[in-house]
Amino acid sequence: MTPHVLVVEDEDSLATLLQYNLQKEGYDVALAGDGEEALLLVDERLPDLIVLDWMLPKVSGIEVCRRLRQRNETRNVPIIMLTARGEETDxxxxxxxxxxxxxxxxxxxxxxxxxxxxxxxRIRPGLAEDRVRRGDLLIDRVAHRVKRAGQEIHLGPTEFRLLDYLMQHPGRVFSREQLLDAVWGSDVYVEARTVDVHIGRLRKALGVxxxxxxxxxxxxAGYSLDLEG
Incomplete structure (x- = not known):
């Protein structure tokens, strides 16, 4: 899965530069020009990491960070603060x-x-590893294989991406809309109930x-993978 990074920066030239370079590194990048827009984009699609400017219009970066840390669904999203403030107290x-x-x-x-x-x-090792294990499930991204309790499971490409995404966020509940954006892409129109169909296929393949x-x-609310590493 391509990590989804939200860049929150009100200086257009720097935001464009960040987007260009992060996309070149292989990240899927969304841009927000102020704190209010950032909070809306997080609700639409949960990022894997946020690059967050301190000084922002409408809602400051420090306030955005505070609000995200207060919510269960965004409490563990990694945040890198980006700022001209260099004092130790800041x-x-x-x-x-x-x-x-x-x-x-x-x-x-x-x-x-x-x-x-x-x-x-450090925080989301599932995005940096080729092989991820949760409970008795093992996913190998390079070989495009899945095993459960040592037995190989044959999945279609959509079920593979769906399982991969859920395994990156064990215990977190995702709405159908969030799964559609993450697995199918925000620019693809698919009925929300399609998620239910693929969850059913995934369950059947896992022999549950x-x-x-x-x-x-x-x-x-949606779906969650209740397996820890």
Missing amino acids: RVRGLDTGADDYVVKPFSMTELTARIRAVLR SDADDPIRTVRS
């Missing part, structure tokens, strides 16, 4: 609010991309019974 305040790292302007793109990789490896079904259906 860095401490940013980290205390919940930021995972802090980059002071001016910075090199090499430094920023290295910090993004480091944060993803009610007692050992790793995919939990949350009424009026």
